[in-house]
Amino acid sequence: NAGVMQNPRHLVRRRGQEARLRCSPMKGHSHVYWYRQLPEEGLKFMVYLQKENIIDESGMPKERFSAEFPKEGPSILRIQQVVRGDSAAYFCASSPIRGSSNEQFFGPGTRLTVL
Amino acid sequence: AQTVTQSQPEMSVQEAETVTLSCTYDTSESDYYLFWYKQPPSRQMILVIRQEAYKQQNATENRFSVNFQKAAKSFSLKISDSQLGDAAMYFCASNTGGFKTIFGAGTRLFVKA
Numbered sequence: 001n002a003g004v005m006q007n008p009r010h011l012v013r014r015r016g017q018e019a020r021l022r023c024s025p026m027k028g029h030s031h032v033y034w035y036r037q038l039p040e041e042g043l044k045f046m047v048y049l050q051k052e053n054i055i056d057e058s059g060m061p062k063e064r065f066s067a068e069f070p071k072e073g074p075s076i077l078r079i080q081q082v083v084r085g086d087s088a089a090y091f092c093a094s095s096p097i098r099g100s101s102n103e104q105f106f107g108p109g110t111r112l113t114v115l
Numbered sequence: 116a117q118t119v120t121q122s123q124p125e126m127s128v129q130e131a132e133t134v135t136l137s138c139t140y141d142t143s144e145s146d147y148y149l150f151w152y153k154q155p156p157s158r159q160m161i162l163v164i165r166q167e168a169y170k171q172q173n174a175t176e177n178r179f180s181v182n183f184q185k186a187a188k189s190f191s192l193k194i195s196d197s198q199l200g201d202a203a204m205y206f207c208a209s210n211t212g213g214f215k216t217i218f219g220a221g222t223r224l225f226v227k228a
Contacts, residue, residue, distance in 0.1 A: 033215065042206055042218035043160075056214060089158055093216075103150070104216055106160035 004107035019079040025094030037089040121219035138207030147211040154204040
């Protein structure tokens, strides 16, 4: 059973460009979570999605950031007009429909560098 | 609101010795879960151990064990017989209702040979 997959692993963008980060949850998992980790900090929750629905986006910046989890295909975290402060590691996690332990399984992360 | 606090930015332990990493949390929920994650230089988040709040017995996983003090809202991680491969960032985290997980700021563990 493949784990959570994220791509790309590393992404370099210039200021003003768009960044698209992809996450494929574990097989059988229908819940996806995105987290951001700034250098030397812990992970900060951004958004929680189920298929075709955003459940909680309380951690998402109000502008330039959006997320989706379509019926088919991976979840996408999209950052428009990136700025240097967006440089961070972005982690995706997934969980099954009703996990008994509430454990979220993490992907390897995408490291975004904004030049 | 949930909060998780790790008051030790760095800790150091001699190989084969025991070290304890501290964590306190705050939540108004009665049903919640607590976790310790390890993040090596590869940055992969690896679950070390988890504890259900309704269970009084402390969780153990081989060399890793926790001291869960529910009334004090304390959740420390003990690593016994420390190995060089244990060197990493360790994050304490809490989760309620299967939604967002709240992480502490982390403790960097150094293991001396």
